[in-house]
Amino acid sequence: DTGVSQDPRHKITKRGQNVTFRCDPISEHNRLYWYRQTLGQGPEFLTYFQNEAQLEKSRLLSDRFSAERPKGSFSTLEIQRTEQGDSAMYLCASSLEWSASGELFFGEGSRLTVL
Amino acid sequence: AQKITQTQPGMFVQEKEAVTLDCTYDTSDPSYGLFWYKQPSSGEMIFLIYQGSYDQQNATEGRYSLNFQKARKSANLVISASQLGDSAMYFCAMSAIYNQGGKLIFGQGTELSVKP
Numbered sequence: 001d002t003g004v005s006q007d008p009r010h011k012i013t014k015r016g017q018n019v020t021f022r023c024d025p026i027s028e029h030n031r032l033y034w035y036r037q038t039l040g041q042g043p044e045f046l047t048y049f050q051n052e053a054q055l056e057k058s059r060l061l062s063d064r065f066s067a068e069r070p071k072g073s074f075s076t077l078e079i080q081r082t083e084q085g086d087s088a089m090y091l092c093a094s095s096l097e098w099s100a101s102g103e104l105f106f107g108e109g110s111r112l113t114v115l
Numbered sequence: 116a117q118k119i120t121q122t123q124p125g126m127f128v129q130e131k132e133a134v135t136l137d138c139t140y141d142t143s144d145p146s147y148g149l150f151w152y153k154q155p156s157s158g159e160m161i162f163l164i165y166q167g168s169y170d171q172q173n174a175t176e177g178r179y180s181l182n183f184q185k186a187r188k189s190a191n192l193v194i195s196a197s198q199l200g201d202s203a204m205y206f207c208a209m210s211a212i213y214n215q216g217g218k219l220i221f222g223q224g225t226e227l228s229v230k231p
Contacts, residue, residue, distance in 0.1 A: 045218045106152075
C-alpha cells in the first residue's frame with residue numbers, strides 16, 4: 001500500500017501528558033499537511049510543509065503544538081501538556097506541488113482522546 | 116478570506132435516486148480549485164471530484180458530477196443512482212490556486228443517508 005499512513009490510529013492520554021503523531025506521506029509527494037477535525041465539523045488546517053520547510057502555520061497551532069518534517073519525508077506532530085480541548089482527529093495529507101487537480105491524499109487519521 | 120458554506124447538515128435519499136448536495140463559496144481570487152471529499156465512518160477522506168475555476172465544463176467522475184455556477188459561486192455535487200455505500204459525510208473544499216497543491220478550506224459537511 002503506497003498511500004498516506006498515520007500512527008498511532010488511536011491515542012488515549014491524560015491531561016497534561018505529551019503526545020506525538022507520525023505521518024508517512026506518499027513517497028513522491030513534496031507537500032505534507034496537518035489538519036484537525038472535531039466531531040461534526042470539517043477538517044481545519046493546522047500547518048503544511050514543502051519538503052522540509054514549514055511554509056504556513058494556522059493560528060490554531062498554539063505554542064503547545066509543534067510539527068517537523070526533518071528530512072522532507074515523514075512528519076511528526078507533537079502536542080505538549082495536552083488539554084481536553086485537544087481531543088480530535090488529526091489528519092495528515094500529502095500532495096504534489098503541481099498537478100492536474102491539486103488533490104490532497106489523506107491518511108486515515110489519528111484520533112486523540114484527552115481524559 | 117476564502118470561505119465554504121454547506122447549508123444542509125443532513126440529507127436523505129432513496130436508493131437508486133439522484134441527490135444534490137449544496138456548496139457555496141466565497142473568494143476574491145480569480146484562480147481557485149473546488150473539491151468534494153467523502154468521509155465514511157472509518158474516517159478517511161476520499162477524493163471524489165475537482166473543478167478548476169478556469170474550467171469551462173462541469174467536472175464528472177462516474178456517478179459524480181459537479182454543477183459549477185461561477186457567477187453564483189456555487190459548486191453543488193450531484194450523485195446519480197445512489198447506492199447504500201454512498202452513506203457518509205460529504206465535504207466541499209476550496210484551494211487557493213488552480214492546479215497547485217495547497218491547503219484546502221473545508222465546509223462543515225453534509226451527512227448523506229441512503230435508504231433502501
